[in-house]
Amino acid sequence: MIKLLIYAAIVLLIIAVAQLVRVFELASELKGEKSNEVTYKDHRNQGRMMFAFLIAFMLFFVWQVVKYKDAILPVAASVHGKDLDWLMWFNMGLITIVFVVINFLLFYFSYKYYSRPDSQATYLPHNNKLELIWTVVPAIVLAVIIILGLKMWNTITEPASKDAIVIQLYAKQFDWTARYAGKDSTLGHSNFKLIDGANALGIDTLDPHSMDDIVVHGELHIPVGRQVEFKINSRDVIHSAFMPHFRIQMNAVPGMTTSMHMTPSITTEEMRKRPEVIAQVKMINEIRAKKGEDPYEFNFLLLCNKICGASHSNMQMNVVVDTPEQYEAWLAKQKPFLAKK
């Protein structure tokens, strides 16, 4: 009933506004003005508002950059990450230049050339030189960006080195499981038909390569300075293995194995001591304290970056980058999956 009344009120409001507009129109007609005609004054006002918008828009843009400059990702914690960040900022630089120039021209020209009495726009139907310039210049710039991007893509997807640590990242709604290939650097076969309560990844227990495989939940350990190759699978829908601090991401696709690799360059402990990380942790903890939540401590993360269902946002795993000694000590404590059975 209340809903119906609200709808009725909205309809009545619209009718009232329409009637008011009509009253104004009739009033101006009585005064001898033509209400539908756009006057020189209207053009001038619109032009000035365009200019005012340009100033406000640009100020808002600068304000956002200054305000949120510390909220972006900290330094890249992988070897290729430095080059990837350079490429990202190169792109951002180009985008910013184009954004500022185009928006300036768009709104400034609307202001400068608003319609005046007795003035007429120049008729310029075609200009080969202009067409050529605005086709060739963007084509060259885009080609450079694409070539650099493809080179970067290849550095994380080309075959990994022989001594890389091989880790399977297994996605399902809604968590990650990791499986280390163990000493033989080869993951044992797996098959979805073998999945049961005790064997969530469907590991083939008859395959000799499965013997030394280690399955971990909740926390992934990797050593600094050594290449890690991730082989990514999904049980149900498309997920995406995203490790923002290492600047890598790859889809997890049911029915196939995707892969990517990187070499971590900063340990978790070193990262926690970096000034930009300390500042961000402080910022987050101030917000958490207000909400009465536990303080947060920095961790590298494996996130799911595809909206994969209701609990998508819970789909994450801490990644701990150890020194080689810490990593060996951690590894020594892990039991192969089959030994646990």
Ligand SMILES: [Cu+2]
């Ligand atoms: Cu997911």
